[in-house]
Amino acid sequence: MGTLSIVATPIGNLGDLTFRALWNLKECDCIYAEDTRVILKLLNHYGLRKSVFRLDAATEHKRADEVVERLARGEHVAYVTDAGTPGVSDPGARLVAYVREYAPEAKIEAVPGPSALTAALSVAGIPVDTFVFLGFLPHKKGRQTTLKEIATSKIPVVLYESPHRILKLLSELEKVAPKSRITVARELTKIHEEVLSGTPAELATQLEKGKKARGEFVVIVNY
Numbered sequence: 001m002g003t004l005s006i007v008a009t010p011i012g013n014l015g016d017l018t019f020r021a022l023w024n025l026k027e028c029d030c031i032y033a034e035d036t037r038v039i040l041k042l043l044n045h046y047g048l049r050k051s052v053f054r055l056d057a058a059t060e061h062k063r064a065d066e067v068v069e070r071l072a073r074g075e076h077v078a079y080v081t082d083a084g085t086p087g088v089s090d091p092g093a094r095l096v097a098y099v100r101e102y103a104p105e106a107k108i109e110a111v112p113g114p115s116a117l118t119a120a121l122s123v124a125g126i127p128v129d130t131f132v133f134l135g136f137l138p139h140k141k142g143r144q145t146t147l148k149e150i151a152t153s154k155i156p157v158v159l160y161e162s163p164h165r166i167l168k169l170l171s172e173l174e175k176v177a178p179k180s181r182i183t184v185a186r187e188l189t190k191i192h193e194e195v196l197s198g199t200p201a202e203l204a205t206q207l208e209k210g211k212k213a214r215g216e217f218v219v220i221v222n223y
Contacts, residue, residue: 001106002029002071004099005078006092008085008113012189014045018113022046028078030070032063034091038082055079057091064098071099071106078111085115089135089160117158120185120218123195131156131220137169150221151176159219166217167204173221174200181222187215 005024010016025031026048032055033039039052055063070077079086079095086092099106121128132155137143150157150173161169166184173180182203184196194212196203207213 001103002073002075002077003107003109004067004071004096005076005109005111006086006096007078007080007111008115009039009042009080009083010189011083011114011116011119012187012193014042016114016189017042017046018111021111021113024076024078024111025050025080027076029075031078031080032067032095033079034081034086039080055091055095060091060094061098064095065102067095068099068103068106071103083114083116085113088115088117114189116160116185116188116216116218119188120183120195120220121158123185124183124220125197126156126181126183126220126222128156131158133158136160136162139165147172147176151180153221154223157221159221161217161219163214163217166213166219167207169219170200170204170207174204177221177223179223183220183222185218185220186212188218190215 005028007021007024030051030053031039032053034056036052036054043050067077079092081090081092084090096108099108117133132153134157137146137159173182178200180200182198182200184203187193196206
């Protein structure tokens with residue numbers, strides 16, 4: 001049986017790719033990726049040429065069978081998502097579960113590296129011995145219930161949010177937890193990286209006035 005490497009990739013700065021991740025991408029037989037266009041930019045940056053196949057949330061189950069076939073032939077397969085660590089608010093979990101079930105003798109290895117979650121927590125300046133990670137909130141069903149749960153949480157809650165919905169999220173937090181202390185990290189590892197802190201209303205004002213509702217956001221709700 002072959003090896004399946006779950007490889008973390010940069011969340012912005014291409015220099016954050018680890019030596020081990022680079023070695024895996026160089027030495028593997030093929031790469032399965034959430035978006036082939038994204039991984040090709042990374043490969044081109046490092047001068048690597050590899051066979052790349054798409055495996056996103058919609059194709060995860062179908063492509064997982066292909067991965068199992070490759071592993072049965074003794075191949076080394078690498079899996080990457082668009083940015084950060086696969087399986088953390090990204091595809092990858094079902095692939096790993098499928099391989100564990102249908103290719104139990106295959107080696108599955110973690111090649112750790114960048115993660116927006118841990119990057120944001122490291123510069124938040126708040127105690128995070130314990131926290132709750134919710135990833136992206138549901139857009140409709142269950143959203144209000146989750147927001148109420150966040151408002152009553154005794155420990156920090158970490159969320160991901162897109163630039164299109166960050167102001168909506170802050171407005172919702174203003175309604176359910178107006179006195180909460182929010183830390184917003186945006187554009188992590190990129191040129192315009194910024195960490196802001198304040199109440200939901202204060203942050204909404206800062207983002208609107210500075211036209212900073214851009215890039216991907218990590219939101220930490222603390223009390």
